[in-house]
Structures are given as C-alpha cells and as structure tokens.
Amino acid sequence: MPANRFNNFTDYGIGIGLRAPHYHHILTRKPVVDWFEIISENFMIDGGRPLHILDQILEQYKVVQHGVSMYFGSAERPNKEHLRRLKTLVQRTNTPWLSDHLCWGSVDGRYSHDLLPMPYTFEAARITAQKVREVRDFVEVPVVVENVSSYAEFHVSEMTEWEFLNEVVERADCGILLDVNNIYVSSRNHSFDPYTYVNSVPAERVAQIHIAGHSKYKKYILDTHDHPVIDPVWKLYERAIERVGHTATLLEWDDSIPSFDEVHDEALKANRFLAGASLAKAV
Amino acid sequence: MKLLSLQRRMARAVMTPLTPSERMRSVAPDGRSMRAVASEIIKPNDRLTSFERLEIYNRQYWFRILSGFAEDFPGLRAVLGGNRFDRMAKAYLTDCPSQSFTLRNLGSRLEAWLQKNPSWTAGRRDLALDMARLEWADIEAFDGGAEPTLKPEHLASANTAKLRLRLQPYVQLLGLRYPVDDLLLEVRKGDDDAEVASNAFSERHHQKRVSAVAKLKPSPIFLAVHRMDDSVYFRRLQRDEFAILTALRDGKPLKSAVEHALRKSSGDPEELAANVQHWFQTWAVLGWFCRIEDKKSTGTDRSKALQRPSRRA
Numbered sequence: 284m285p286a287n288r289f290n291n292f293t294d295y296g297i298g299i300g301l302r303a304p305h306y307h308h309i310l311t312r313k314p315v316v317d318w319f320e321i322i323s324e325n326f327m328i329d330g331g332r333p334l335h336i337l338d339q340i341l342e343q344y345k346v347v348q349h350g351v352s353m354y355f356g357s358a359e360r361p362n363k364e365h366l367r368r369l370k371t372l373v374q375r376t377n378t379p380w381l382s383d384h385l386c387w388g389s390v391d392g393r394y395s396h397d398l399l400p401m402p403y404t405f406e407a408a409r410i411t412a413q414k415v416r417e418v419r420d421f422v423e424v425p426v427v428v429e430n431v432s433s434y435a436e437f438h439v440s441e442m443t444e445w446e447f448l449n450e451v452v453e454r455a456d457c458g459i460l461l462d463v464n465n466i467y468v469s470s471r472n473h474s475f476d477p478y479t480y481v482n483s484v485p486a487e488r489v490a491q492i493h494i495a496g497h498s499k500y501k502k503y504i505l506d507t508h509d510h511p512v513i514d515p516v517w518k519l520y521e522r523a524i525e526r527v528g529h530t531a532t533l534l535e536w537d538d539s540i541p542s543f544d545e546v547h548d549e550a551l552k553a554n555r556f557l558a559g560a561s562l563a564k565a566v
Numbered sequence: 567m568k569l570l571s572l573q574r575r576m577a578r579a580v581m582t583p584l585t586p587s588e589r590m591r592s593v594a595p596d597g598r599s600m601r602a603v604a605s606e607i608i609k610p611n612d613r614l615t616s617f618e619r620l621e622i623y624n625r626q627y628w629f630r631i632l633s634g635f636a637e638d639f640p641g642l643r644a645v646l647g648g649n650r651f652d653r654m655a656k657a658y659l660t661d662c663p664s665q666s667f668t669l670r671n672l673g674s675r676l677e678a679w680l681q682k683n684p685s686w687t688a689g690r691r692d693l694a695l696d697m698a699r700l701e702w703a704d705i706e707a708f709d710g711g712a713e714p715t716l717k718p719e720h721l722a723s724a725n726t727a728k729l730r731l732r733l734q735p736y737v738q739l740l741g742l743r744y745p746v747d748d749l750l751l752e753v754r755k756g757d758d759d760a761e762v763a764s765n766a767f768s769e770r771h772h773q774k775r776v777s778a779v780a781k782l783k784p785s786p787i788f789l790a791v792h793r794m795d796d797s798v799y800f801r802r803l804q805r806d807e808f809a810i811l812t813a814l815r816d817g818k819p820l821k822s823a824v825e826h827a828l829r830k831s832s833g834d835p836e837e838l839a840a841n842v843q844h845w846f847q848t849w850a851v852l853g854w855f856c857r858i859e860d861k862k863s864t865g866t867d868r869s870k871a872l873q874r875p876s877r878r879a
C-alpha cells in the first residue's frame with residue numbers, strides 16, 4: 284500500500300536509528316528490522332569503517348537518511364561541500380526520502396552543532412522554504428522537515444510553531460517528519476496544547492514520525508533521547524496515527540543506549556497503534 | 567529584526583564561553599549585559615527568564631563541542647593534564663569555532679593554533695605538538711578516502727623515469743620528535759582499563775607515563791599512520807623510507823623520488839638497493855599505492871598503452 288508522495292510512495296514500518304554500539308549485533312545476528320535511519324553526517328566521509336559498515340547494512344536492510352546540520356532555517360545559503368557529500372551519500376543509500384530539521388544552527392560559516400529554534404516569521408518561512416527547495420533540487424529525492432524541541436521563543440515571532448511549519452511546507456511543497464516527542468517537549472516548555480499542534484498539521488504531508496524519550500528538569504524538559512517513550516507521548520502518537528494513517532515510524536535513542544533488543548522492543552510498541560490504523564482503513 | 571541579524575546575535579551569545587562554574591556569562595563579548603542581550607531577542611516564560619532560556623543553548627553548545635573535542639584528543643589531554651587541556655580546549659574553540667557541518671573537523675586547526683599560542687603547551691611544547699599532529703592524522707587515516715590499489719600488472723608497461731606513484735589518501739606521513747605513538751597507545755589502553763578503575767587512577771597513570779616520555783631526549787621518529795581492515799595503525803619508518811614516501815606524496819616521479827630521497831644516504835649502495843626493494847614490496851602489500859588511471863600523467867609508455875584495452879569502465 285503506498286504511503287504518500289513525500290516519502291516517495293514507500294510503505295515502511297517501524298525503524299530504529301543505526302548506532303555504533305549495535306553494529307556487531309546487527310551484522311552477526313541479522314535481526315528482522317523494517318528499516319534503519321542513519322545520521323547522514325556520520326557517513327558523509329571519504330572511506331573507512333563507517334562506510335564499510337553502511338555497505339554491509341545496505342545489503343540486508345532498507346536505510347533512510349536523516350540529517351542534523353543542513354540547517355534549512357539558517358539565513359546563509361547551503362554549504363556546497365555539504366550538498367556534494369550529501370548527494371554522494373544519497374546515491375549510495377538510495378534513501379527514498381531525506382529528512383533534516385526545521386531549525387538553524389550556522390551563521391557566517393560558523394557551526395553551532397545544535398538545533399537552534401526558528402523565529403516564526405514570514406521572512407524566515409520564505410528563506411527556509413527556498414533552502415528546502417534548493418536542497419531537494421540538488422539531491423533529487425523528496426525532502427521532509429522535522430519539527431524540533433525548543434527551549435526559547437522569540438519576540439519577533441508572528442505565528443505559532445505549527446503555523447510556521449505549515450507555512451514552510453506549503454511554500455516548499457515538501458513533507459513533514461513529525462516528531463511527536465518534540466511536540467510534547469516544546470508544549471511543556473512553552474505551555475501550549477500538543478494536540479492543537481498535532482491536529483493542525485497537514486496530514487497528507489506527514490512522511491515519517493519520530494518517537495523518543497526525554498529528560499525532565501525542574502523548570503523545563505530537555506530532548507535527550509536517552510529514555511523509553513513516556514505514555515503521554517504514546518498518546519500523542521496515537522492521535523497522530525489516527526490523523527495521518529499508517530506512517531513510517533522511527534524510535535530515536537542516542538544516549539545511554541541500551542541493548543539492541545531493548546531499543547527495538549521499545550520501537551515495536553508503536554505496532555499497537557499502527558495495527559489499529561490499518562484495521563480502521565480496512566473497515 | 568531580520569533573520570540574519572537575529573541569528574548573528576544569538577550565535578554570538580551561544581558561542582560565548584561559559585563561566586568556570588559552567589553558567590552563562592553576565593557580560594556579552596561586546597561588553598553589554600547578557601541579560602539585556604537575551605531580553606531583546608527571547609521571551610521569558612512563567613518559569614524561566616530570557617537569560618535562563620538562552621543559557622540552555624549556551625551550555626548545550628559548550629558541553630557538546632568540548633566533549634567531542636576531548637574525545638578526539640585523549641593523548642593531548644594526557645600530555646597537558648586534565649585542567650590545562652580543558653582550559654586550552656575552551657580557548658581553542660573560542661578562537662577557532664567549527665567551520666564544518668561535522669564535529670569530526672573540530673581539531674583541524676589545532677596544530678596551527680598551538681604553534682601560534684605556545685603558552686598552552688609551555689614546558690612540553692614539542693611533545694604536545696607531536697601528539698596533536700598524531701591524533702589529527704589518526705582522524706584523517708580513520709575515514710580518509712581509499713582508491714583502488716595498484717597491482718604489479720599495472721606497472722608492466724610503465725616508464726619508471728616518468729611514473730608517478732600516488733599514495734592512498736588515508737596514508738598520513740609524520741616526522742616527529744618524541745615516540746608519541748607508543749604514548750598514545752598506552753593512553754588509550756589506560757582509558758579502556760579506566761572503565762573498570764577510577765578516572766583519578768587513570769589520570770595519575772597517564773601523568774607518570776607522560777613525564778617519563780617528556781624526560782626523553784628528543785629524537786626524530788618517522789611514522790606512517792595508515793589503515794588496514796578498517797583499523798588505524800601506526801607504522802614506524804626508517805628515515806630513507808620516510809623520505810621516499812614523502813617525495814612520492816609531493817608528486818615526484820618514482821625515479822627522481824628515490825634519487826632525491828637517497829641523495830644524502832651514506833650506507834652501502836647494495837644494501838640500500840635491497841632495502842628500497844623491500845620497502846616498495848611492503849608498501850604494495852599494505853595497499854598504499856593507488857591504481858594508475860591516467861596514462862598520460864603517470865608516464866605509461868604510450869605506444870604500448872594504445873595496444874591495451876582501457877582499464878576504465
């Protein structure tokens with residue numbers, strides 16, 4: 284069953300992030316996994332072990348690329364070396380779509396290596412959408428943008444985060460990687476209703492969903508990807524699936540990474556909701 | 567406020583070094599109050615002030631790049647000691663913020679920066695510079711490009727006077743003053759062992775070993791940092807061996823590279839010739855030479871080459 288035009292008409296199931304502590308397990312045990320998400324930048328290199336491992340993974344599994352430093356929202360133009368290396372990797376992996384974040388992180392050629400929040404202005408939406416189009420035209424695969432967790436809001440913002448997301452994806456005509464954990468984290472940090480966000484997203488553009496755990500501090504929540512998914516995030520995921528249907532879903536676990544089986548089992552909990560979506564569609 | 571202006575202001579604040587207690591500074595680099603800077607761009611909420619919200623990003627930035635940098639230079643940390651290394655890292659990353667989309671390149675300007683800022687390595691300057699060079703070479707060798715290797719049959723028709731052999735991009739050649747290769751291997755082993763011991767024990771052990779190496783009289787060593795089966799190795803080279811490889815890397819034709827490298831050698835010519843033959847065999851076995859693709863530039867005999875099918879697909 285095809286999904287949508289923003290994930291290249293694929294029908295992916297539940298994936299997990301490909302992380303170094305699991306390489307040995309994956310290559311020796313060959314567990315059944317629907318797909319792996321790789322961090323593009325880790326493989327935008329000229330040679331060596333990472334690419335060797337990736338090639339072995341590609342022989343057995345479907346791989347989707349997820350970037351962390353294209354910075355669609357940075358005011359500066361895309362870095363040409365970055366684009367060239369990204370395209371080389373896209374040709375290697377045959378990723379059906381390519382995701383990166385709706386954020387900024389570099390200015391005047393200096394990189395923060397962080398996902399910095401956008402000011403929700405029309406100017407920013409125009410610049411961001413232009414950059415998404417530029418990247419998509421260069422790499423020649425569908426590009427989808429992911430909402431980030433944030434800890435700050437700007438005075439200059441002219442709209443809500445979800446209105447900004449919609450503005451960007453309409454202008455760029457691109458898909459969305461809907462991170463429901465990020466919505467939850469931001470909703471707590473900025474005191475909005477996460478369901479308003481999920482209900483406002485154009486369902487037909489959601490190409491992929493991220494789920495993850497986070498860390499709670501006294502005055503804010505930090506998106507740390509080092510815990511299991513909490514129930515309120517699963518409920519938000521349930522609502523998202525009700526709206527967008529059976530959608531490629533990925534669990535992110537990037538710090539204090541437990542065993543492969545533990546991570547995979549956590550991801551497979553999404554089946555409860557995806558099965559429901561399939562059933563509803565059949566009825 | 568325009569997007570670019572806002573991003574410049576926020577980036578300046580985020581990249582401002584933290585206080586010794588790892589909090590955001592109260593004064594911005596331009597002398598203004600950081601509270602005022604934060605209030606101008608960021609809204610407060612019912613739990614956090616503008617300053618506190620900006621501080622989350624300021625702290626995340628420094629925690630991320632400092633941990634990435636420390637991961638890449640455990641040997642230099644051992645040479646300088648933990649406290650001095652941490653202060654040096656903050657100074658370096660303040661002067662040389664990342665200009666790359668990948669954290670891998672954080673240390674690319676370290677050696678040059680240390681040369682310009684000798685106070686950070688005072689007392690152990692050469693040892694620290696050697697270690698910084700070795701650790702950067704290690705990064706380059708780990709994921710540097712690899713081209714198809716040269717096979718003996720590729721040389722069958724070569725004109726050795728004009729033949730230029732290219733080294734694999736991942737092969738790094740270093741002339742050093744201290745045996746930092748041994749030291750780095752010990753530091754890494756110590757760090758692995760420290761997973762079951764305490765960090766303090768590991769640091770003390772490193773310092774003892776570093777002190778012993780620092781007391782050695784500087785003596786040149788030549789090293790190839792290379793890769794085999796996806797693992798990085800340090801291979802000690804003889805002076806003449808290093809000179810030939812360096813000449814080849816500099817683009818000299820094979821014949822003149824050997825002549826140039828050995829012009830100052832004073833050994834027995836027959837023994838030297840045997841050594842050179844042995845070295846080339848070893849380098850070929852290790853796959854250090856790239857396959858020759860461009861017949862014109864490699865000096866392949868053109869009359870013979872025209873009779874052969876192209877190796878290009």
